[in-house]
Amino acid sequence: xxxxxxxxxxxxxxxxxxxxKYNPTxxxxxxxxxxxxxxxxxxxxVLPVSYRRVKDTLPALILEKKPLVALHLGLAPGSPVIxxxxxxxxxxxxxxxxxxxxxxxxxxxxDGPVAYFSTIPVDMIVExxxxxxxxxxxxxxxxxxxxxxxxxxxxxTVEMYGLETLVxxxxxxxxxxxxTEKASPTPSMCLHLMVEAVxxxxxxxxxxxxxxxxxxxx
Amino acid sequence: xxxxxxxxxxxxxxxxxxxxKYNPTxxxxxxxxxxxxxxxxxxxxVLPVSYRRVKDTLPALILEKKPLVALHLGLAPGSPVIxxxxxxxxxxxxxxxxxxxxxxxxxxxxDGPVAYFSTIPVDMIVExxxxxxxxxxxxxxxxxxxxxxxxxxxxxTVEMYGLETLVxxxxxxxxxxxxTEKASPTPSMCLHLMVEAVxxxxxxxxxxxxxxxxxxxx
Amino acid sequence: xxxxxxxxxxxxxxxxxxxxKYNPTxxxxxxxxxxxxxxxxxxxxVLPVSYRRVKDTLPALILEKKPLVALHLGLAPGSPVIxxxxxxxxxxxxxxxxxxxxxxxxxxxxDGPVAYFSTIPVDMIVExxxxxxxxxxxxxxxxxxxxxxxxxxxxxTVEMYGLETLVxxxxxxxxxxxxTEKASPTPSMCLHLMVEAVxxxxxxxxxxxxxxxxxxxx
Amino acid sequence: xxxxxxxxxxxxxxxxxxxxKYNPTxxxxxxxxxxxxxxxxxxxxVLPVSYRRVKDTLPALILEKKPLVALHLGLAPGSPVIxxxxxxxxxxxxxxxxxxxxxxxxxxxxDGPVAYFSTIPVDMIVExxxxxxxxxxxxxxxxxxxxxxxxxxxxxTVEMYGLETLVxxxxxxxxxxxxTEKASPTPSMCLHLMVEAVxxxxxxxxxxxxxxxxxxxx
Numbered sequence: 013x014x015x016x017x018x019x020x021x022x023x024x025x026x027x028x029x030x031x032x033k034y035n036p037t038x039x040x041x042x043x044x045x046x047x048x049x050x051x052x053x054x055x056x057x058v059l060p061v062s063y064r065r066v067k068d069t070l071p072a073l074i075l076e077k078k079p080l081v082a083l084h085l086g087l088a089p090g091s092p093v094i095x096x097x098x099x100x101x102x103x104x105x106x107x108x109x110x111x112x113x114x115x116x117x118x119x120x121x122x123d124g125p126v127a128y129f130s131t132i133p134v135d136m137i138v139e140x141x142x143x144x145x146x147x148x149x150x151x152x153x154x155x156x157x158x159x160x161x162x163x164x165x166x167x168x169t170v171e172m173y174g175l176e177t178l179v180x181x182x183x184x185x186x187x188x189x190x191x192t193e194k195a196s197p198t199p200s201m202c203l204h205l206m207v208e209a210v211x212x213x214x215x216x217x218x219x220x221x222x223x224x225x226x227x228x229x230x
Numbered sequence: 231x232x233x234x235x236x237x238x239x240x241x242x243x244x245x246x247x248x249x250x251k252y253n254p255t256x257x258x259x260x261x262x263x264x265x266x267x268x269x270x271x272x273x274x275x276v277l278p279v280s281y282r283r284v285k286d287t288l289p290a291l292i293l294e295k296k297p298l299v300a301l302h303l304g305l306a307p308g309s310p311v312i313x314x315x316x317x318x319x320x321x322x323x324x325x326x327x328x329x330x331x332x333x334x335x336x337x338x339x340x341d342g343p344v345a346y347f348s349t350i351p352v353d354m355i356v357e358x359x360x361x362x363x364x365x366x367x368x369x370x371x372x373x374x375x376x377x378x379x380x381x382x383x384x385x386x387t388v389e390m391y392g393l394e395t396l397v398x399x400x401x402x403x404x405x406x407x408x409x410t411e412k413a414s415p416t417p418s419m420c421l422h423l424m425v426e427a428v429x430x431x432x433x434x435x436x437x438x439x440x441x442x443x444x445x446x447x448x
Numbered sequence: 449x450x451x452x453x454x455x456x457x458x459x460x461x462x463x464x465x466x467x468x469k470y471n472p473t474x475x476x477x478x479x480x481x482x483x484x485x486x487x488x489x490x491x492x493x494v495l496p497v498s499y500r501r502v503k504d505t506l507p508a509l510i511l512e513k514k515p516l517v518a519l520h521l522g523l524a525p526g527s528p529v530i531x532x533x534x535x536x537x538x539x540x541x542x543x544x545x546x547x548x549x550x551x552x553x554x555x556x557x558x559d560g561p562v563a564y565f566s567t568i569p570v571d572m573i574v575e576x577x578x579x580x581x582x583x584x585x586x587x588x589x590x591x592x593x594x595x596x597x598x599x600x601x602x603x604x605t606v607e608m609y610g611l612e613t614l615v616x617x618x619x620x621x622x623x624x625x626x627x628t629e630k631a632s633p634t635p636s637m638c639l640h641l642m643v644e645a646v647x648x649x650x651x652x653x654x655x656x657x658x659x660x661x662x663x664x665x666x
Numbered sequence: 667x668x669x670x671x672x673x674x675x676x677x678x679x680x681x682x683x684x685x686x687k688y689n690p691t692x693x694x695x696x697x698x699x700x701x702x703x704x705x706x707x708x709x710x711x712v713l714p715v716s717y718r719r720v721k722d723t724l725p726a727l728i729l730e731k732k733p734l735v736a737l738h739l740g741l742a743p744g745s746p747v748i749x750x751x752x753x754x755x756x757x758x759x760x761x762x763x764x765x766x767x768x769x770x771x772x773x774x775x776x777d778g779p780v781a782y783f784s785t786i787p788v789d790m791i792v793e794x795x796x797x798x799x800x801x802x803x804x805x806x807x808x809x810x811x812x813x814x815x816x817x818x819x820x821x822x823t824v825e826m827y828g829l830e831t832l833v834x835x836x837x838x839x840x841x842x843x844x845x846t847e848k849a850s851p852t853p854s855m856c857l858h859l860m861v862e863a864v865x866x867x868x869x870x871x872x873x874x875x876x877x878x879x880x881x882x883x884x
Contacts, residue, residue: 092310092417093409099537101563101588117571127537127563135553145407149415152537153589188423189363191311197367199310199417205406317755319781319806335789345755345781353771370755371807528746528853529845581843585851624859625799627747633803635746635853641842 021054021214022079022177024070026086026158029061029110036187036203037085043207050218052080059084061110061158067120070162071169074177081132081178081217082166085210086159088183092199093147094209096137097154097181100128100164105156117156120164128167132180133220137213146209147201154181178217182210239272239432240297240395242288244304244376247279247328254405254421255303261425268436270298277302279328279376285338288380289387292395299350299396299435300384303428304377306401310417311365312427313401314355315372318346318382323374335374338382346385350398351438355431364427365419372399396435400428455488457650458515458613460506462522462594465497465546472623472639473521479643486654488516495520497546497594503556506598507605510613517568517614517653518602521646522595524619528635530645531587532573533617536564536600541592553592556600564603568616569656573649582645583637590617614653618646675708675868676733676831678724680740680812683715683764690841690857691739697861704872706734713738715764715812721774724816725823728831735786735832735871736820739864740813742837746853747801748863750791751808751835754782754818759810771810774818782821786834787874791867800863801855808835832871836864 023044025037038058045056055077059066074082088095102124107114134150141148154160163181170177184206191200241262243255256276263274273295277284292300306313320342325332352368359366372378381399388395402424409418459480461473474494481492491513495502510518524531538560543550570586577584590596599617606613620642627636677698679691692712699710709731713720728736742749756778761768788804795802808814817835824831838860845854 091415093415099563099589101535103565103588125561125563126565127535127561129539129562142410145410147406147409147415147418152539152592153535156588188365188419191365192360192363197309197311197365200365200419201406202420202423205420317781317807319753321783321806343779343781344783345753345779347757347780370757370810371753374806527851529851578846581846583842583845583851583854624801624855627801628796628799633745633747633801636801637842637854638856638859641856 019052020077020079021049021052022057022074022077022082023054023210024057024059024084024162026059027061027110034190035087036184036190036206037087039203040085040184040207040210044210049211049214052218055079059162063104063109063113063115063158063161064111066158066162067165070165074166074169074175075173078175079177080221081214083132083210083214083217084159084162084166084181086181086183088185090198091183091185093149093185094141094201094206095149095151095183096134096213097151097163097183098130098134099152100130100154100160100167101156102126102164103156104161107157109158120161121168124168128164128171130163130167130180131178132217134180136220137216140212140216141209144208144212146205146212148209151183154183159183178221180217182213237270238295238297239267239270240275240292240295240300241272241428242275242277242302242380244277245279245328252408253305254402254408254424255305257421258303258402258425258428262428267429267432270436273297277380281322281327281331281333281376281379282329284376284380285383288383292384292387292393293391296393297395298439299432301350301428301432301435302377302380302384302399304399304401306403308416309401309403311367311403312359312419312424313367313369314352314431315369315381315399315401316348316352317370318348318372318378318385319374320344320382321374322379325375327376338379339386342386346382346389348381348385348398349396350435352398354438355434358430358434359427362426362430364423364430366427369401372401377401396439398435400431456513456515457485457488457490458493458510458513458518459490459646460493460495460520460598462495463497463546470626471523472620472626472642473523475639476521476620476643476646480646485647485650488654491515495598499540499545499549499551499594499597500547502594502598503601506601510602510605510611511609514611515613516657517650519568519646519650519653520595520598520602520617522617522619524621526634527619527621529583529585529621530577530637530642531585531619532570532649533587533590533599533619534566534570535588536566536590536596536603537592538562538600539592540597543593545594556597557604560600560604564600564607566599566603566616567614568653570616572656573652576648576652577645580644580648582641582648584645587619590619595619614657616653618649673706674731674733675703675706676711676728676731676736677708677864678711678713678738678816680713681715681764688844689741690838690844690860691741693857694739694838694861694864698864703865703868706872709733713816717758717763717767717769717812717815718765720812720816721819724819728820728823728829729827732829733831734875735868737786737864737868737871738813738816738820738835740835740837742839744852745837745839747803747839748795748855748860749803749805749837750788750867751805751817751837752784752788753806754784754808754814754821755810756780756818757810758815761811763812774815775822778818778822782818782825784817784821784834785832786871788834790874791870794866794870795863798862798866800859800866802863805837808837813837832875834871836867
């Protein structure tokens with residue numbers, strides 16, 4: 013059954029930052045980019061860790077591709093599980109970014125609301141992941157850096173332009189190899205498990221889209 | 231090059247305890263039992279979580295098999311990495327065990343020393359694991375329950391009977407599936423990585439045996 | 449210099465819940481209730497851990513007293529420092545409360561925004577606390593239980609009725625005595641330090657009120 | 667009732683190290699030095715964080731003063747509670763110390779046993795502390811730096827010279843002020859609580875000495 017022919021999924025990762033040489037979200041995106049999930053083609057992008065450049069490119073990307081689902085990935089150093097984010101805050105309070113910009117708590121969009129809830133089915137995704145043996149939790153705080161920023165910008169774009177795109181964010185742990193380079197014992201997760209997790213999340217979101225559009229049609 | 235023909239490795243895991251339904255050390259032992267590493271056959275055993283029954287069987291097992299290496303495995307709930315243990319203390323202070331026995335700080339052997347250092351090359355093993363991308367650390371405290379107990383008993387047996395067996399202990403994390411059953415986010419490690427870690431540890435220990443016997447011969 | 453004659457501060461704590469016999473916020477409130485800070489009288493209240501009863505009483509209390517500052521206190525089990533909260537989310541997702549009510553993610557007010565930022569000067573307060581030797585941090589997530597709930601309700605009430613009340617929330621750690629009753633080692637803070645912290649926070653907020661009204665007047 | 671006239675307690679702290687400007691053990695020692703507990707005079711010393719200089723002075727100090735109790739204090743960065751140490755290991759594996767010496771796992775005394783158990787009544791002390799509202803735990807690992815080193819040296823000296831001195835070690839947390847200087851939220855304990863804890867520990871140890879000498883006399 014082909015559900016969403018000629019429909020897209022937008023999947024983004026981030027470049028390494030803060031002295032890290034590696035960001036596992038790049039490998040997850042590369043692994044899934046070009047594949048087809050439930051009839052939807054995965055478009056993969058790697059975002060720079062730059063406030064300015066993400067704002068310059070991400071809204072345009074969403075408006076151009078009008079994806080069914082936009083799922084952003086970020087690295088959560090030290091986290092033991094996958095975190096599916098529920099909240100995006102209208103604040104920039106961490107830095108400096110790769111361009112050397114250091115915000116001090118200003119809003120992302122001065123006319124935007126204090127926060128958005130992400131629109132992917134967070135509870136269903138966390139439940140699916142755990143049922144498939146992948147440690148995951150719902151999170152209500154995506155930080156005040158580029159991860160929260162990308163999530164807020166996508167949600168705001170979708171809201172401003174009345175798109176139907178479901179938007180979400182998943183924080184993933186270090187890979188085991190990456191964890192070996194840290195001074196103190198730190199949690200990690202195998203890359204193949206993180207790829208599997210993203211696939212499950214996307215399929216769960218698409219199934220949710222399908223069920224909701226059916227309901228609307230009836 | 232066949233190094234240790236007709237020589238054995240003793241590899242032990244533990245049964246589940248404390249309400250857990252699963253202990254990943256059983257799967258690691260099952261995976262490696264019967265295999266041949268550097269010419270040594272791996273003899274696998276699963277120990278009961280019982281002070282009495284481990285004391286009744288473990289010394290006899292070591293005396294009968296006279297393994298080149300005796301490596302014991304245990305589960306460390308909540309640990310983010312593999313811990314290669316350096317110290318065994320002459321104390322029993324955690325319980326109750328599977329037989330309902332609850333010690334209160336008494337010595338394992340009333341005539342034994344306060345502690346033994348494990349005799350596998352702990353630093354070399356930790357370094358090998360990390361070089362192979364597996365998060366690991368050296369630990370100086372193996373608890374006061376059955377894990378410390380098995381390590382102490384093996385070291386004491388080898389000391390008492392003048393055997394050449396190298397003795398060690400590795401604590402492994404939860405598996406990802408097991409971690410999904412915990413109430414709060416908890417670290418885990420894929421089973422295939424833990425199996426790989428135990429193989430690397432055994433091969434490193436055997437190489438160390440080989441190098442040391444060569445030195446002795448010269 | 450008498451700054452705010454006949455003006456009030458509203459300070460609330462919570463009753464114990466979840467099997468705890470004690471909630472240190474009650475002692476902090478009792479300690480400060482009736483005192484006068486920068487010319488403002490502290491009105492102390494202890495809230496029930498009940499979604500229904502807090503909604504029934506807290507808005508009326510704020511409308512009646514029209515305090516200059518409404519500062520709510522809650523216990524954060526396991527936290528090592530004082531957390532000054534920046535965000536209140538329009539969600540109820542933790543339970544059951546003292547009345548046995550267990551929400552499942554529904555909004556606090558169905559017509560309320562996704563979130564409010566608290567209106568006390570969070571950064572200034574955190575800085576004042578640390579400068580005075582009291583460990584503190586800014587937090588962007590106050591949970592999804594009664595603490596977040598009280599903060600959201602106060603902010604929403606102030607917004608709906610156009611009050612000038614500054615609203616905030618501080619999470620405090622266990623007391624040392626309380627920490628001794630926990631099964632595993634857990635952080636704590638002396639009660640006198642928490643009382644001092646709340647005084648500093650209130651005085652900082654009142655100074656901020658004073659400075660801002662002066663600016664407005666000019 | 668004067669129990670131990672002309673008898674001494676040896677209480678030691680450490681100088682700051684590793685970039686810290688402050689070590690709270692110095693203040694605890696200063697607070698109690700010169701005081702009389704259960705008829706015993708407290709002799710206070712601050713040890714340098716130097717392998718060489720501690721070995722040069724600590725054994726001589728114990729042999730000269732022949733204290734009833736020798737209690738060493740150390741700072742445990744990040745610890746949420748007081749840790750009463752049970753084990754001293756014959757190993758030096760952390761550095762560099764204040765003299766720039768960096769050991770690599772060598773024994774403290776090449777002819778010493780692998781470990782000593784401390785001889786103060788650890789369980790009684792932990793119980794007394796908790797009963798008095800001070801968070802505390804028994805610990806089986808005092809690190810591989812100067813803390814473990816001082817404990818081992820004192821125990822070895824007492825053993826070698828057949829003294830009756832009870833020897834122990836307590837790790838204390840950061841003070842609140844000190845914790846405010848750390849980059850991330852970190853546990854702390856008020857100095858007055860740590861002073862109280864050390865008094866309780868010493869009195870408990872002296873009571874234990876008294877009870878045991880009575881038993882011996884009978």
